[in-house]
Amino acid sequence: MNRTLLAFLRKELMQTLRDPRMRVILFIMPVVQMTVFGLALSTEVRDIRLRVLREPGDSAMARLEERFYASGWFVPAAGGGETDSDATLYAPPGGFRRAMERGEGDVQLIVDAVNAAKARAIEAYANAILAGFLRSGLGPGEPPPAIDLDVRVLYNPAMESAVFMVPGVMSMILCLVTIVLTSMSFAREREGGTFETIVSAPLHDWEIILGKTLPYILLGLVDAALVITAGVLLFSVPLRGPLWILALSAFVFIITTVSVGTLISTIADSQQQAMLGGFLFLFPAILMSGIMFPVENMPPAIAWVAHLDPLMYFVRLLRNVLLKGGDPWVVGSNLAVLAAMACGAAALAFKRFRQTLN
Amino acid sequence: MSVGVETSGLRKRLKANEALSGVTLSFEPGVLNGVIGPDGAGKTTLLRVLIGLLAPTEGTVAYSVDGRPAGFDAIRPGMAYMPQQPSLYPDLSVREHLEFFADLYRLPAAVYRERSEELLRVTRLERFQDRRAGRLSGGMYKKLGLMCALLQSPSLMLLDEPTNGVDPISRREFWELLGRVTARKVTVIISTAYMEEADRCARVHLLEAGKVLASGAPAELKRERGIKGFAELFLRLGGAA
Secondary structure, X not given: OOHHHHHHHHHHHHHHHHOHHHHHHHHHHHHHHHHHHHHHOOOOOOOEEEEXXXXXXXXXXXXXXXXXXXXXXXXXXXXXXXXHOOEEEEOOOOOHHHHHHHOOOOOEEEEOOOOHHHHHHHHHHHHHHHHHHHHOOOOOOOOOOOXXXXXXXXXXXXXXXXXXXXXXXXXXXHHHHHHHHHHHHHHHHHHHOHHHHHHHOOOOHHHHHHHXXXXXXXXXXXXXXXXXXXXXXHHOXXXXXXXXXXXXXXXXXXXXXXXXXXXXXXXXXXXXXXHHHHHHHHHHHHHOOOOOOOHHHOXXXXXXXXXOOHHHHHHHHHHHHHHHOOOHHHHHXXXXXXXXXXXXHHHHXXXXXXXXXX | OOEEEXXXXXXXXXXXXXXXXXXXXXXXXXXXXXXXXOOOOOHHHHHHHHHOOOOOOEEEEEEEEOOEXXXXXXXXXXXXXXXXXXXXXXXXXXXXXXXXXXXXXXXXXXXXXXXXXXXXXXXXXXXXXXXXXXXXXXXXXXXXXXXXXXXXXXXXXXXXXXXXXXXXXXXXXXXXXXXXXXOOOOEEEEEXXXXXXXXXXXXXXXXXXXXXXXXXXXXXXXXXXXXXXXXXXHHHHHHXX
């Protein structure tokens, strides 16, 4: 290996690992964030307080009510008032069975939609429970319908939101750590006055840039191993794709984020500006990545901008490799876009590197 | 080898200010060349242009080796620069700094060992080689900066106000160290705002507001102008302006 690169590698690792705060940021925080975000970022809504209004003798409605509670999503509302519940289920007038016999009648669900996301989840759960109830027949001894809908859920049979969200959280943490650390690295040299010493040394620009970024690529890979292990062990996220594809994807993504971090650092004059620049990139990148909100649901203009977000490609890649085993087309196309972004950001950073001195 | 530097009509605009306004100078090879001037005279900008950190807006810099013209790329490996502001890593020790710069300059291990031992002895920093730069005194810090620059045995050294903010004893030691460097025919270009330090140079260039006021040997210049010190000259010129 080039001796200059080795010198930078040793120096950067020594400086980074010698600082106790940096050790915490690098090795403890990602696992803590992984655990906290993995638990907190969930699309599942549980303990929905349900109030059911039915006549005492309506046994079919009583069985439907039981189904709601047995699903694990709903619990009986403690009080009798509307404000004590998240949803209220009204039986058809005259009872559920009589409505079915008449061939008309509504089971009405009134949902508190102050939290729209929660309301949508309640509606979806209720529809699923009602459909299941109708498919199974109204009571003991009564035949189920002749044609049934046989639903099989692939890749995430238990439909656990953690299995979907945790790969997103992994990507987010990797992006955060690598961008913030790299953008601060150059800015720290500039602020500390050491930048001038380095650039005046008889070195090629590529040696300085690579020497400064290589340590963060390595540290990013260590973090990738940490968060992926934590995700698999703590949240039982399946690892269905080959490990080498996972490692290659993480490597290409980290090169991309480190290049973006370097570009930010060539714009920033101080560590404060670098930190601010990093977060100005991170917030939209996380929100538009599809980790929390599907890109397909965004307005066309925003969805177009989202396609410039490297995090979006890595989230797709990681979910595909972990949950579906790594479809060659999905892996190849997303890796190609990430590699192109890395080249673009690195070229811009390289161009700006000398400009900033003048 | 002896490196000479000549500038011709150098101009450098930094945002709204013209830091250098047509600077034409000749730095003598193998001696201590001083760039003397008050704060804001353009000394740092001049040195940054000479080391290639800044591109001049106008004008040229020509280098020569043993009297023959040489390109910047040819002499760059033998150039060393010590910036004015703190330029060392506070969390690395004296020894770690030397190792880092030896690797940057790709010094063979035996050469590094010999030079680092000599420099540590001469600067009397042997006892402090495990101390981090952030915990060194002002004088020791500057000596370490100079050691890092000297490690590669340069043929052209550019030192930007190296004694700024250093106590008188450390300053004296620093100049003694520079004396050893010039004894080896290294071309040194040193900027300073301390007018009394001009007397230690073989040749001085007086700079004010980006313009050259005078150039020559210090004693000669003083005799010609009938002054005892260069501060007097700057004050007189300032008064005239």
